[in-house]
Amino acid sequence: MTPSLLIVEDDAALASMVTRLAQEAGFEAVLRHDGDSALRCLQETPPDALLTDLRLPGLDGIELLRASKSLDPRRPVLLTTGYATPMNAIEAFRLGVADILLKPFELEAARASLARLREQLDQRLRILQLTEELARTRGEAHFDAISRPMRQALELAGQVAVTPLPVLLEGETGVGKGVMARHIHALSPRAQGPFFALNCGALPQTLLESELFGYEKGAFSGAATRKRGLLELAAGGTLFLDEINSASPEAQTRLLQFIQERQLFRLGGVKPVEVDVRLIFAANRPLQDEVAAGRFRADLYHRIHVFPITIPPLRERPEDLPALVHHLLTRHAARMGKALVGVTPEAMERLAAYAWPGNVRELENVLLRAIVLARGDRLGLDALPAEIAGTQVAPAQGLPWPATATLREVETAWIRLTLERCQGNRTQAARALGIDPATLWRKLRDLADQS
Template identity: 45%
Template sequence: MKPSRITILTVDDDPGHRGMLTTLLADWGFRVEAAADGETAVARCREQAFDLILMDVRMTGISGIEALKEIKAYNPAIPILIMTAYSDVETAVEAIKAGAYDYLTKPLDFDDLRLTMERALDHAALRDENKALRQTLAASFDSGGIIGQSPPMRRLMEMLATIAPSEATVMVTGESGTGKELIARAIHANSPRRKGPYVAVNCAALTETLLESELFGHEKGAFTGAEKRREGRFLAADKGTIFLDEIGEMPLSMQVKLLRAIQEREIQRVGGDQTLKVDVRIVAATNRNLLAEVEAGRFRQDLYYRLNVVALALPPLREREEDVPLLAAHFLRKFAEKNGKHIKGFTPEAMDRMLKHAWPGNVRELENAVERAVVLALGEYIGERELPPALSGGSDEPRPGGFANLTLEELERAAILDALEAAGGNKSEAARRLGITRKTMHAKLAKYGE
């Protein structure tokens, strides 16, 4: 960027030093504005965007450090250089911690000043360019049903948009229920391999022998029950993506064979001696700490580094509270359509319960909770009574008139009778509480012979 297009704000309560800086920077071709104190600097930064700020640390009124903090809170993108006549480490450390790009000591070395300014401006320009690129990538990214607008999810989507077009092996980590396979599918859908197959394997669901056969295939007669040759998942995923879920559960002996397949890009069927070339991209996932597993001798270090080329850590739902209403609304539409119900939404009390819940089962737990609520709902809104006991404060134990271990019709009948009892037998009041019309209430009662 040309100096004539760059606007710099100088902040110094010393008129002589402030004037000298203004003249010097103008001679260098920059557009310069000046402020005599920190309060004025903060106010000016709220009025317009500056490309760089040079600010003295010791001023009347608020200090340079305080002004720095306020400006960074309002606009963290502005690079700020702090000037101090005291070259003490404590001031420098405090300035850097508060967000300063760098600090300079008075009297200023003009060559050092210009070099530091150029570095700060180049850094800001590169950051803006990268941000624009990430936003462009994210805008064209097919999310594949990934839902979330929270800061952790926005960062994740930007990362996904960057790595999906590559051929890099990806390791997805996160607690159970965070949506690791959804991420794997999104990586495949946005990769050059999108027209190829996507194949998923749960490494924890099979015995060692069956897992080897599942991954690499087997020859006829290779083991008891192998009545014909079978192609494995690696061959099925050729020219596409293979998702190895629960990779941390894979036995050590199988880890050796997987490592060879990754390194050599070739496999052998169980019971066979023919080497088969494969071209697959691997996305692996685990809810375990694989480094701890390596240290414990349960996971091979060389395989870990082969798989962990790009690491993606999925945030648990409790760290993305803003996404709970979005996810709940999505699942509500999904299950209302599936069950043929017209449900408009959640009551404020029900949503409050969901927002306060820790969600140890993450998105999967939320999905199950909403499905249960849709099944139980008789009115147009889901309330606290339809939520699982862990959310509604109830008990999992069966209770008279309760909902445990009942069929859908039994649940509906129980809910109607509960409402009638709570309304003292008043059918209109019971219908109001259930969110249904009196006509519907009569029809339901007739259906169940009440």
């Protein structure tokens, strides 16, 4: 499928040259000479990408960029200009422009920019097809990536997926490490095999080993039959072990032995079982810190830290927020029988201004609540929680922590504020934070240990 590129340029000679370069890069070029006709084209026959001059007759380039992003937040945009200033460049990048070409631009620079744009569109199409298929079959939210950090993470995932290497997913709670693990599985040669996920921190340590390795009949009191563990059940597929830093020293030792030998012993068993399974790991604390503190085996760390992928927090990729909101709103509204077609500009502004300490998980929880409360066909301010609906776009000085605070100090302050707001109810606080109650319990235990 040939992607379409809408070119908006009022200089006839330059427009002809850019059109030729776009066709060389593999685009179907559509040419307009003013902003108003370009806007009609965006509305009536939406292109896959947009290349626009900054100064145009009628609607200017920045206004056209805003219109394009409101119609399709994922559409990439290239901006050309001979009148770049720091202010309009900052505004363009804030709105999510992919690149700026300064006039008069060199042919090779233009070719390189168009080639990157074509590659971005091809990558987005592959990812979109796979993740939407995965969302349909697994009921998971997918990743929308306009931001550079998220695109880089997805590119790494695509590169490692075709290999048998173990993967370590790093990032804050709620960024979507579980969804990324499913994404890697779906891109891998094991896609037709099983996918299992286990949160190592959600189980008592006495049960973790039996869940992973299984047990033989009579291995312990109550073991009436043989049970295969998740490592065996996931054979030919993928096993995702979340919060691996919570695994007991005994489980870490057994897991290291399995990774080295690709064999396991069920609890109470004497016969090795060979298993072929792809392992993906995630941790809710930096594993290097856990190794330094003596809580995680250094040799196991080096075994699983083969191909790390860092998933950026939502606050570091604000340009991805509109597309995420649109996807989550559309998917959940349909499930809940609500005919919602979008979000009001005021509500989107407040969603964009919020810090999202719980990341994508918190965003999804907020939207689920908002869908229930929404009136009419658009989600408005009245459906948002007070802490988000009351957020102002600008304030950074009124935060309850100093500007020099570390991430751990910010997290601690936010947990305490949320608990106060929920009157000490940990279940409600965990829901507001977008994390599991067990995760909140462990964080509170750590805070108590530090005090």
